[in-house]
Amino acid sequence: MQEHQLADFYRKYSKIAMKIAYNKVEDYYLAQDIVQEVFLKLFLKGSSLEENVVKPWLLVVTDHTAIDYRRKYFKRNIFSLMDTDLDEEAECSMENLIMEEEQNLAYDCQSLQKKIFHGLAKKNHVWYDIILSLYVKDRTPEQVADQMGLTLPHMRTTLSRARKWIRKEYGKEFRELGL
Numbered sequence: 001m002q003e004h005q006l007a008d009f010y011r012k013y014s015k016i017a018m019k020i021a022y023n024k025v026e027d028y029y030l031a032q033d034i035v036q037e038v039f040l041k042l043f044l045k046g047s048s049l050e051e052n053v054v055k056p057w058l059l060v061v062t063d064h065t066a067i068d069y070r071r072k073y074f075k076r077n078i079f080s081l082m083d084t085d086l087d088e089e090a091e092c093s094m095e096n097l098i099m100e101e102e103q104n105l106a107y108d109c110q111s112l113q114k115k116i117f118h119g120l121a122k123k124n125h126v127w128y129d130i131i132l133s134l135y136v137k138d139r140t141p142e143q144v145a146d147q148m149g150l151t152l153p154h155m156r157t158t159l160s161r162a163r164k165w166i167r168k169e170y171g172k173e174f175r176e177l178g179l
Contacts, residue, residue, distance in 0.1 A: 006039065006042065006043050009039075009058070012055075013058050014039070016101060017035045017062040018035050019101060020059060020062045023066075024066035024067055024069075034069055035062065038058060038062045038065055042057070115170070116170055117131075124162070124165075126148070126158060127162035127165070130148070130162060131162055134159070141159075
């Protein structure tokens with residue numbers, strides 16, 4: 001694996017890896033160490049991983065590494081059993097990191113949603129109306145079929161075609177967002 005690839009992966013996935021590690025060990029600095037170790041493992045793994053499996057691999061390895069650290073440190077009593085808080089700087093940093101990640105994901109999801117609805121409206125207005133009625137207006141399939149003057153089986157077939165088109169056109173973007 002080349003350094004620029006590792007840097008790209010780090011830029012894309014380090015925040016979510018940090019969140020996973022922190023949720024397991026509840027120690028900001030230890031979570032940083034875990035993420036570093038995971039990316040070192042990725043670098044050593046080299047080109048044996050295909051690009052499309054890097055994110056799932058990183059998430060699983062981060063989870064397992066954090067669990068291993070937690071077990072090891074609990075056995076050695078490094079984690080205090082007393083009620084102590086993280087120092088304020090680490091706690092703020094982690095909260096900011098999590099909040100920023102959630103805001104970015106929400107923005108990306110909203111952008112993708114707009115893109116899908118725009119694409120649907122352009123491709124087929126009936127698909128657009130069905131998806132909008134079912135998923136935005138929370139109508140039942142029976143209500144939508146009745147409203148549009150379609151039989152229920154015909155409406156479901158049309159919905160199936162619309163979903164298939166959405167998966168084909170936007171599936172890659174869904175996967176990139178981790179949805």
